[in-house]
Amino acid sequence: MSDVEVEAPAPAGVSMEELRLAARNHGMPLEALRYPVTPAGLHYLLIHYDIPEVDPVTWRLEVGGAVRRPLSLSLEDLMARPAVTTPVTLECAGNGRALLEPRPISQPWVMEAVGTAEWTGTPLAALLDEAGLEDGAVEVLFSGLDRGVEGEMEQRYERGLPLDDAIRPEVLLAHGMNGQPLLPQHGFPLRLVVPGWYGMASVKWLARVTVLDRPFDGYQNSHSYRMRMQEEESGTPVSRIQPRSLMVPPGIPEFLTRARQVGAGPCDLRGRAWSGSGPVIRVEVSADGGESWSDADVEEPASPFAWQGWSFRWDATPGRHVLCCRATDAGGRTQPLEPEWNVGGYANNAVQRVQVTVPADE
Amino acid sequence: MSDVEVEAPAPAGVSMEELRLAARNHGMPLEALRYPVTPAGLHYLLIHYDIPEVDPVTWRLEVGGAVRRPLSLSLEDLMARPAVTTPVTLECAGNGRALLEPRPISQPWVMEAVGTAEWTGTPLAALLDEAGLEDGAVEVLFSGLDRGVEGEMEQRYERGLPLDDAIRPEVLLAHGMNGQPLLPQHGFPLRLVVPGWYGMASVKWLARVTVLDRPFDGYQNSHSYRMRMQEEESGTPVSRIQPRSLMVPPGIPEFLTRARQVGAGPCDLRGRAWSGSGPVIRVEVSADGGESWSDADVEEPASPFAWQGWSFRWDATPGRHVLCCRATDAGGRTQPLEPEWNVGGYANNAVQRVQVTVPADE
Numbered sequence: 001m002s003d004v005e006v007e008a009p010a011p012a013g014v015s016m017e018e019l020r021l022a023a024r025n026h027g028m029p030l031e032a033l034r035y036p037v038t039p040a041g042l043h044y045l046l047i048h049y050d051i052p053e054v055d056p057v058t059w060r061l062e063v064g065g066a067v068r069r070p071l072s073l074s075l076e077d078l079m080a081r082p083a084v085t086t087p088v089t090l091e092c093a094g095n096g097r098a099l100l101e102p103r104p105i106s107q108p109w110v111m112e113a114v115g116t117a118e119w120t121g122t123p124l125a126a127l128l129d130e131a132g133l134e135d136g137a138v139e140v141l142f143s144g145l146d147r148g149v150e151g152e153m154e155q156r157y158e159r160g161l162p163l164d165d166a167i168r169p170e171v172l173l174a175h176g177m178n179g180q181p182l183l184p185q186h187g188f189p190l191r192l193v194v195p196g197w198y199g200m201a202s203v204k205w206l207a208r209v210t211v212l213d214r215p216f217d218g219y220q221n222s223h224s225y226r227m228r229m230q231e232e233e234s235g236t237p238v239s240r241i242q243p244r245s246l247m248v249p250p251g252i253p254e255f256l257t258r259a260r261q262v263g264a265g266p267c268d269l270r271g272r273a274w275s276g277s278g279p280v281i282r283v284e285v286s287a288d289g290g291e292s293w294s295d296a297d298v299e300e301p302a303s304p305f306a307w308q309g310w311s312f313r314w315d316a317t318p319g320r321h322v323l324c325c326r327a328t329d330a331g332g333r334t335q336p337l338e339p340e341w342n343v344g345g346y347a348n349n350a351v352q353r354v355q356v357t358v359p360a361d362e
Numbered sequence: 363m364s365d366v367e368v369e370a371p372a373p374a375g376v377s378m379e380e381l382r383l384a385a386r387n388h389g390m391p392l393e394a395l396r397y398p399v400t401p402a403g404l405h406y407l408l409i410h411y412d413i414p415e416v417d418p419v420t421w422r423l424e425v426g427g428a429v430r431r432p433l434s435l436s437l438e439d440l441m442a443r444p445a446v447t448t449p450v451t452l453e454c455a456g457n458g459r460a461l462l463e464p465r466p467i468s469q470p471w472v473m474e475a476v477g478t479a480e481w482t483g484t485p486l487a488a489l490l491d492e493a494g495l496e497d498g499a500v501e502v503l504f505s506g507l508d509r510g511v512e513g514e515m516e517q518r519y520e521r522g523l524p525l526d527d528a529i530r531p532e533v534l535l536a537h538g539m540n541g542q543p544l545l546p547q548h549g550f551p552l553r554l555v556v557p558g559w560y561g562m563a564s565v566k567w568l569a570r571v572t573v574l575d576r577p578f579d580g581y582q583n584s585h586s587y588r589m590r591m592q593e594e595e596s597g598t599p600v601s602r603i604q605p606r607s608l609m610v611p612p613g614i615p616e617f618l619t620r621a622r623q624v625g626a627g628p629c630d631l632r633g634r635a636w637s638g639s640g641p642v643i644r645v646e647v648s649a650d651g652g653e654s655w656s657d658a659d660v661e662e663p664a665s666p667f668a669w670q671g672w673s674f675r676w677d678a679t680p681g682r683h684v685l686c687c688r689a690t691d692a693g694g695r696t697q698p699l700e701p702e703w704n705v706g707g708y709a710n711n712a713v714q715r716v717q718v719t720v721p722a723d724e
Contacts (some may be wrong), residue, residue, distance in 0.1 A: 255512040
């Protein structure tokens with residue numbers, strides 16, 4: 001029953017350190033792809049340090065730096081501002097890392113670090129406008145309340161975002177998720193949501209927004225979250241989500257191996273596809289491990305930054321099959337058949353491979 | 363920064379199969395011990411097969427077997443019955459498995475497979491009373507809607523519970539969790555909650571309750587969830603939760619290793635302790651890896667089956683320390699210092715060991 005490993009040979013065993021991370025961070029079980037909006041507790045979760053304890057009564061958001069009118073806002077102030085609610089798909093930049101060889105040592109995601117929530121918040125651009133950007137502003141730094149040690153430095157989690165990206169209309173200061181206040185693990189009381197970008201940009205437990213007149217050179221921008229082939233390279237920043245499609249694994253699983261068993265006959269494959277750079281215009285399905293492909297039906301997105309449903313009727317014939325799906329976005333970006341390695345193990349959007357066995361008719 | 367491994371040497375590397383399980387099942391990040399009731403999405407989650415899709419409109423609970431009046435109940439019927447709401451701590455029987463050597467191969471929990479929810483439901487005993495138990499009834503079988511392959515057998519997840527345990531007043535057919543309908547992953551629309559027992563007894567996505575005139579000999583009772591030292595033994599059933607205490611890891615973590623850094627001076631350690639066989643009457647804390655122990659303050663439980671808060675003021679002095687906690691229940695059961703191995707890797711309640719470094723004053 002270890003068919004999966006035939007296709008995805010295990011690299012050197014996962015270490016206790018990686019396992020400790022896997023035990024505290026949460027993937028989305030792939031059958032949850034059936035929900036257009038991921039229910040509470042099934043959305044992926046990657047937390048660098050610890051979930052901080054925040055008192056929403058004394059908490060404030062400070063807006064400062066290269067602005068003419070620094071602001072200090074309570075949660076009440078923020079919730080009184082104009083709000084929008086929109087479904088956004090977030091994916092961890094490290095999704096797919098555990099399928100790379102050699103495996104970069106960090107949170108060992110297989111391919112389940114994704115989710116779509118209906119985020120409610122107030123647009124950042126209007127707030128920055130009220131604060132009044134000074135000439136020379138080029139970037140905005142978002143600082144969270146979560147503290148830890150990383151790269152041998154004690155730090156808060158914080159990320160800089162180029163100004164042009166920060167003032168896009170879809171960027172939200174979010175205080176709600178799926179119609180409820182943010183859960184503690186998703187950034188209560190306030191987080192940034194940067195639609196289209198990998199999750200590292202959407203800083204949680206937000207405490208401070210600082211407008212900068214030069215690019216931020218802190219750990220999470222200048223060292224971590226960079227695409228590079230060698231540790232010494234400076235590389236390029238990880239930014240927008242690469243196209244990906246995933247399927248709900250069909251049939252039933254074996255408990256340990258997750259190998260799938262599917263009954264013979266018509267089988268409706270379904271899943272979701274997304275890209276951070278525009279809509280997915282094509283999803284293809286292969287039932288022979290990527291040798292031949294057929295087009296699936298693809299739904300329109302519920303918002304410009306939400307995943308799109310797709311479906312494909314497959315005629316399951318007795319035997320073993322490797323099911324794959326592949327998304328292509330409006331810009332022509334698509335998914336590689338094989339993983340593309342980099343030092344940090346980021347943006348591995350290689351096609352999903354699902355081994356299924358169809359028993360012979362009885 | 364790999365202090366943790368000094369104390370808990372990594373056994374043979376975790377396999378891709380184990381990692382796939384760790385990626386879809388969810389632990390409770392230990393800082394969430396700070397919440398008396400675990401927020402949605404932070405409660406542990408162990409799902410043998412897939413989360414099933416259930417239509418609550420057509421769903422029914424069938425009550426049959428050795429009863430005089432079989433019942434068929436809609437969700438509305440069940441919600442119209444007398445309901446109680448009570449906090450219950452659930453823990454996976456496999457919690458602690460990954461710290462055993464050799465490591466039994468299954469879901470590789472470290473020690474985070476726990477959570478406490480306020481469950482709302484209707485007592486099972488009254489329902490069985492209405493159905494009318496026939497003479498000779500000895501066990502009750504609970505069958506879920508989740509299907510998969512395990513032990514080379516296609517099966518639904520189902521478990522038998524001895525009648526005397528099933529009719530205890532605290533056993534609930536639960537339709538609510540923390541004041542909301544059950545989330546899909548926690549058994550929507552209805553699950554069993556067996557307070558005091560490890561989680562395997564609390565069957566999710568409940569479809570059928572069957573009263574039996576002999577013990578159930580299906581996979582999850584007769585093969586899985588048994589304490590034994592060799593595969594061939596029949597062993598004894600896993601049942602009530604062994605005493606355990608856990609602490610919120612103090613200070614701040616290193617991202618990868620989770621090694622903790624704590625400032626010098628008074629440090630309030632806090633955590634939770636529980637036992638499935640009665641209240642915890644003592645929690646002890648050690649700051650020297652279990653050489654010497656001091657009593658912590660222990661809170662009264664919010665219900666007979668909910669964990670109890672504890673706290674201890676530790677004077678953090680510069681250097682390295684191994685913090686431990688140990689619970690003892692009213693029956694005198696306590697936690698061993700070292701893990702006690704068994705084939706399935708169940709009920710490993712060895713004391714938690716948290717390595718902390720206190721930097722010298724600057």
